[in-house]
Amino acid sequence: MRTEALIIAGAGITGLSAAWYLRHWNPLVLEASGQPGGNVRSLEKGGFLSDLGPNSLLLRGHQVPELISELGLGPELCEANPVARRRYVLNRRREMVALGPGALLGGRLLSLQARLRLLGEPFRSPSGPEESISSFVNRRLGPEILHWIVSPFVSGVFAGDPDRLSVSAALPRLTAMEQESGSLIRAALHRRRGNGHAGRSRLVSFRHGMQTLPERLASTLGDRLLLNSPVESLQREGNLWKIRSGNQTLQAEKLLLALPAPVLAALLRPLHTGIAETLDEIFYPAVATIGLGFPRQQVEHSMDGFGVLIPRVLGIQTLGALFSSTLFPDRAPTGHVLLTAFLGGAQNDIRGGEETGMVRQVLEDLRPILRIQGDPEYAHAQLWSQAIPQYEIGHQKRLEQVNRFLETLPNLSLMGNWRGGVAVGDCIAQAGELARAPAWQNPGTGENFRETTVPPR
Numbered sequence: 001m002r003t004e005a006l007i008i009a010g011a012g013i014t015g016l017s018a019a020w021y022l023r024h025w026n027p028l029v030l031e032a033s034g035q036p037g038g039n040v041r042s043l044e045k046g047g048f049l050s051d052l053g054p055n056s057l058l059l060r061g062h063q064v065p066e067l068i069s070e071l072g073l074g075p076e077l078c079e080a081n082p083v084a085r086r087r088y089v090l091n092r093r094r095e096m097v098a099l100g101p102g103a104l105l106g107g108r109l110l111s112l113q114a115r116l117r118l119l120g121e122p123f124r125s126p127s128g129p130e131e132s133i134s135s136f137v138n139r140r141l142g143p144e145i146l147h148w149i150v151s152p153f154v155s156g157v158f159a160g161d162p163d164r165l166s167v168s169a170a171l172p173r174l175t176a177m178e179q180e181s182g183s184l185i186r187a188a189l190h191r192r193r194g195n196g197h198a199g200r201s202r203l204v205s206f207r208h209g210m211q212t213l214p215e216r217l218a219s220t221l222g223d224r225l226l227l228n229s230p231v232e233s234l235q236r237e238g239n240l241w242k243i244r245s246g247n248q249t250l251q252a253e254k255l256l257l258a259l260p261a262p263v264l265a266a267l268l269r270p271l272h273t274g275i276a277e278t279l280d281e282i283f284y285p286a287v288a289t290i291g292l293g294f295p296r297q298q299v300e301h302s303m304d305g306f307g308v309l310i311p312r313v314l315g316i317q318t319l320g321a322l323f324s325s326t327l328f329p330d331r332a333p334t335g336h337v338l339l340t341a342f343l344g345g346a347q348n349d350i351r352g353g354e355e356t357g358m359v360r361q362v363l364e365d366l367r368p369i370l371r372i373q374g375d376p377e378y379a380h381a382q383l384w385s386q387a388i389p390q391y392e393i394g395h396q397k398r399l400e401q402v403n404r405f406l407e408t409l410p411n412l413s414l415m416g417n418w419r420g421g422v423a424v425g426d427c428i429a430q431a432g433e434l435a436r437a438p439a440w441q442n443p444g445t446g447e448n449f450r451e452t453t454v455p456p457r
């Protein structure tokens with residue numbers, strides 16, 4: 001049996017980025033499905049280019065831009081249309097209102113009472129123990145801001161329930177702002193003055209969709225990426241990890257599992273029931289992405305923005321829709337538009353939903369909002385039955401427990417979007433951070449280890 005220096009399980013964006021940053025270890029990557037990328041997936045059909053998972057990547061800081069450039073993907077990158085800064089939300093009359101200072105101060109989204117309440121925000125006392133997003137926002141900004149602004153935003157990012165999500169785990173920037181300045185409004189003004197242009201983030205994708213990034217990462221692995229190779233069981237034997245995958249058994253000095261929490265729980269249960277129970281507590285709701293393509297004249301709304309968020313209090317099933325063909329170029333044939341709508345999430349169980357029903361539902365919901373005539377020329381629904389991990393109350397404690405348990409399992413690392421942030425950029429950052437740790441500087445010496453021509457980072 002061959003001994004590898006490092007085996008990575010999971011070729012989602014986390015596992016692939018880890019393999020890239022740890023390339024001086026010449027890792028072997030095992031992926032359960034027939035293609036790399038996990039939920040980063042794009043579909044080109046009938047001239048429409050749909051992203052079935054993440055639709056964009058937010059570039060902040062240096063790490064992800066450096067990765068894109070090291071991979072030679074600069075020419076593939078496309079910047080979001082500047083109009084994408086305009087983000088719509090529905091108000092109680094189901095009209096689209098552009099979010100921004102105008103929406104906060106004008107009367108189309110918030111009542112006079114809610115706007116006056118904002119003036120008192122700088123004088124409210126900071127939080128005590130861990131709070132839900134609802135409790136935090138209610139306390140600082142009031143219930144209308146929660147229902148009409150924050151809750152739709154939480155649906156857009158986590159497909160989550162603000163009553164259950166922990167503000168410090170899911171939106172750490174908010175709690176940091178409160179701690180730093182004692183007020184969200186004061187902190188926002190400070191940051192705006194302090195940052196100038198230097199701290200600006202950029203919203204990007206690739207000419208052929210988000211899948212370009214995992215595909216390029218996967219191509220650097222060559223035959224060191226094994227597709228259709230699920231890790232089925234793990235065992236510790238002497239100083240090595242023994243991994244069963246299909247009809248083969250592999251050995252590794254180090255094992256890095258970049259997998260969803262429920263998969264980790266099942267694999268680790270025979271080794272440590274405590275870690276399995278903790279990981280099993282992380283809830284993943286189902287989310288569906290529905291791409292709809294129309295001839296331009298069938299959609300009366302100008303689609304001049306990022307998209308529209310739909311507050312849960314309106315009782316509409318669709319969480320929101322992105323104006324994909326406005327956001328990035330070449331997403332639809334000339335004279336056509338592409339929308340990407342979302343269903344499901346923590347407040348609306350859609351497991352078991354089928355494609356026709358989901359397409360019908362979003363059409364019914366979006367028709368009056370965007371004034372859509374007729375049927376779409378292109379429609380595709382992708383159901384992710386375990387879509388996005390929810391950083392609920394107690395999440396931080398769960399992660400601490402996992403770290404403590406890991407101390408008893410040598411040469412094992414666990415990664416994934418259930419820790420360190422759910423955005424693609426967070427997953428890449430997590431992999432980069434791991435690779436910078438001292439334990440990963442000097443590669444192991446598994447029999448299959450060979451010096452790579454790429455210099456260690």
Ligand SMILES: Cc1cc2nc3c(=O)[nH]c(=O)nc-3n(C[C@H](O)[C@H](O)[C@H](O)COP(=O)(O)OP(=O)(O)OC[C@H]3O[C@@H](n4cnc5c(N)ncnc54)[C@H](O)[C@@H]3O)c2cc1C
Pocket residue numbers: 009010011012013014015030031032033036037038039040052053054055056057058229230231232258259260263287288289384387388415416417418421422423424425427
């Ligand atoms: C609908 C949707 C929209 C999103 N939109 C955005 C967005 O616009 N911007 C953004 O930044 N983020 C977005 N995200 C979040 C982001 O896409 C994910 O958090 C990120 O891609 C997760 O990457 P991962 O590698 O941690 O996990 P995954 O993508 O889940 O990858 C895990 C991999 O492990 C494999 N695997 C599972 N079991 C095994 C096993 N036993 N052995 C081997 N392999 C196994 C899986 O097949 C998969 O390839 C979105 C997510 C979803 C679902």
